[in-house]
Amino acid sequence: MKHTAKRSEQVIHALFFLLGMVAVACVILITVYLVFSGLPAILQIGPGPFLTGKVWASTAAQPQYGILPFILSSLAGTAGAILLGLPVGFLTALYLAKLAPPRIRALLGQAVSVLAGIPSVVYGLVGMMVLVPAVRSLFGVPDGAGLLSAIIVLAIMILPSIVKMTVTALNAVPQEYEAASLALGATAEETWVRVTIPAARSGIAAAVVLGVGRAIGESMAVMMVAGNAPNLPDSLFQSVRFLTTAVASEMSYSSGLQQQALFSIALVLFLFIMLLNALLNFILKGENKL
Amino acid sequence: MNQPVITVQDLNLWYGQSQALRSVSIQIPDRAITALIGPSGCGKSTFLKTLDRMNDLIPSVRVEGQVLYQGQDIFQTDVNQLRREIGMVFQKPNPFPMSIYDNVAYGPRTHGTRDKKTLDQLVERALRDAAIWDEVKDRLKKNALSLSGGQQQRLCIARALAVQPRVLLMDEPTSALDPISTSRIEDLVLSLKEHYAIVMVTHNMQQALRVSDQTAFFLLGELIEFGETGTLFSQPRDKRTEDYITGRFG
Numbered sequence: 208m209k210h211t212a213k214r215s216e217q218v219i220h221a222l223f224f225l226l227g228m229v230a231v232a233c234v235i236l237i238t239v240y241l242v243f244s245g246l247p248a249i250l251q252i253g254p255g256p257f258l259t260g261k262v263w264a265s266t267a268a269q270p271q272y273g274i275l276p277f278i279l280s281s282l283a284g285t286a287g288a289i290l291l292g293l294p295v296g297f298l299t300a301l302y303l304a305k306l307a308p309p310r311i312r313a314l315l316g317q318a319v320s321v322l323a324g325i326p327s328v329v330y331g332l333v334g335m336m337v338l339v340p341a342v343r344s345l346f347g348v349p350d351g352a353g354l355l356s357a358i359i360v361l362a363i364m365i366l367p368s369i370v371k372m373t374v375t376a377l378n379a380v381p382q383e384y385e386a387a388s389l390a391l392g393a394t395a396e397e398t399w400v401r402v403t404i405p406a407a408r409s410g411i412a413a414a415v416v417l418g419v420g421r422a423i424g425e426s427m428a429v430m431m432v433a434g435n436a437p438n439l440p441d442s443l444f445q446s447v448r449f450l451t452t453a454v455a456s457e458m459s460y461s462s463g464l465q466q467q468a469l470f471s472i473a474l475v476l477f478l479f480i481m482l483l484n485a486l487l488n489f490i491l492k493g494e495n496k497l
Numbered sequence: 498m499n500q501p502v503i504t505v506q507d508l509n510l511w512y513g514q515s516q517a518l519r520s521v522s523i524q525i526p527d528r529a530i531t532a533l534i535g536p537s538g539c540g541k542s543t544f545l546k547t548l549d550r551m552n553d554l555i556p557s558v559r560v561e562g563q564v565l566y567q568g569q570d571i572f573q574t575d576v577n578q579l580r581r582e583i584g585m586v587f588q589k590p591n592p593f594p595m596s597i598y599d600n601v602a603y604g605p606r607t608h609g610t611r612d613k614k615t616l617d618q619l620v621e622r623a624l625r626d627a628a629i630w631d632e633v634k635d636r637l638k639k640n641a642l643s644l645s646g647g648q649q650q651r652l653c654i655a656r657a658l659a660v661q662p663r664v665l666l667m668d669e670p671t672s673a674l675d676p677i678s679t680s681r682i683e684d685l686v687l688s689l690k691e692h693y694a695i696v697m698v699t700h701n702m703q704q705a706l707r708v709s710d711q712t713a714f715f716l717l718g719e720l721i722e723f724g725e726t727g728t729l730f731s732q733p734r735d736k737r738t739e740d741y742i743t744g745r746f747g
Contacts, residue, residue, distance in 0.1 A: 381591070384594070387587065387592075387593065388593075389554070389580065390549060390585040390657075391580065391603060391604040391656065391660055392579075392660060397607055401603070406594050
């Protein structure tokens with residue numbers, strides 16, 4: 208009897224181990240696949256011309272595969288989204304964590320959750336139908352689809368993760384810290400700025416990194432509002448293509464070196480995401496140390 | 498008894514529907530140590546937190562009655578100014594997660610002191626007064642959380658002293674500490690009464706007997722007896738005080 212109990216336990220252990228390994232296996236599989244399918248084109252084109260080439264003309268008679276416009280567009284779009292989304296998200300979080308009366312807190316919290324659940328194609332659609340025409344008429348440019356529209360859509364899309372992470376970080380600050388500050392005669396506002404927010408800073412930094420990850424990885428919504436011409440992002444109204452949309456927009460009809468180059472773009476994107484993950488781990492680890 | 502620095506008249510306090518303080522009247526003398534004793538839930542901590550209005554933070558609190566600090570109604574004065582004058586040391590040491598120096602400098606900086614030299618002097622004096630200067634003078638830039646519990650509590654006392662208060666409220670300041678740290682804090686408190694009025698909540702009757710000049714005994718939100726510590730412990734007037742201090746309940 209005892210023997211069989213042990214045996215069944217072993218079986219269950221093995222099963223859970225296998226299930227746990229599924230996620231790990233997927234990551235390894237994707238990494239290996241991307242490296243193998245992405246490297247050949249980079250080697251053929253040359254890492255220099257590929258990464259720093261300013262012209263992407265994959266279907267020209269003399270094709271050129273420079274992805275600098277995509278890299279810079281992705282970076283500009285993400286930076287813009289953070290610049291726009293972080294202050295809004297941070298202040299929303301501060302309001303939710305510290306100021307909002309319970310009823311408004313519940314309502315706002317719900318709204319933020321719904322915002323997180325909206326499919327990106329819906330963001331793209333609304334962006335396309337409302338934002339793009341608005342940008343066109345507001346700034347008097349021939350086409351509203353471009354970097355600015357992408358930035359605005361991304362800024363809204365990263366709000367939920369920034370708000371939620373920041374609220375969690377602010378709420379995790381021990382009440383004793385705030386009590387100590389108030390007891391010294393500091394006002395509530397001084398206490399937030401000088402005690403609560405600094406104590407929550409690693410959580411807030413993690414929120415920013417998550418936002419960056421979301422923005423840099425988004426493809427559908429960006430594709431619908433960014434214009435998609437492979438230009439360098441030299442103006443806010445320039446029609447641009449991100450790393451993600453560069454892969455998505457040509458994949459369906461590509462072949463040969465062009466297709467391989469798309470894999471290479473995916474590899475570059477993957478490296479960016481890995482870098483962000485490493486940064487996130489670093490930040491969260493730093494929190495546990497003194 | 499010295500001049501009273503705080504005068505409480507008919508103080509009633511409710512948390513929602515339940516009454517936590519019942520018609521408390523007491524005079525807190527200056528430059529002396531007043532101990533508040535009584536069983537858990539008797540209202541002594543609530544009373545302490547009323548004096549610097551830290552109870553304001555609890556939404557359902559309702560207060561009636563009068564508390565005068567230096568003749569001024571504390572519910573009419575600016576709360577931040579009041580808390581500068583009436584400092585507080587908490588039960589659990591709660592230094593900020595920043596350097597030792599920044600912890601002590603926090604109060605003065607908040608109240609507008611920016612000059613580096615002035616801050617240095619204030620920090621050193623507060624740390625000396627809190628009897629911790631010798632232990633930390635070489636590591637002022639180290640994180641305060643790296644100190645031991647007893648050191649953290651003395652640092653918190655230094656932080657409270659740095660804003661130059663008149664009154665120090667202490668909510669069981671040694672209950673989270675070992676006996677050696679406790680006796681250091683007790684010595685410190687005794688040395689501080691030369692300059693400050695100290696009100697100290699304690700669960701430890703020996704401690705009240707060792708350090709305090711006056712003792713107030715609370716029971717079920719009422720102030721049962723208040724008097725000179727030696728007298729209260731040797732000849733309590735009230736039967737309930739006697740029962741409590743002889744260990745019959747609580």
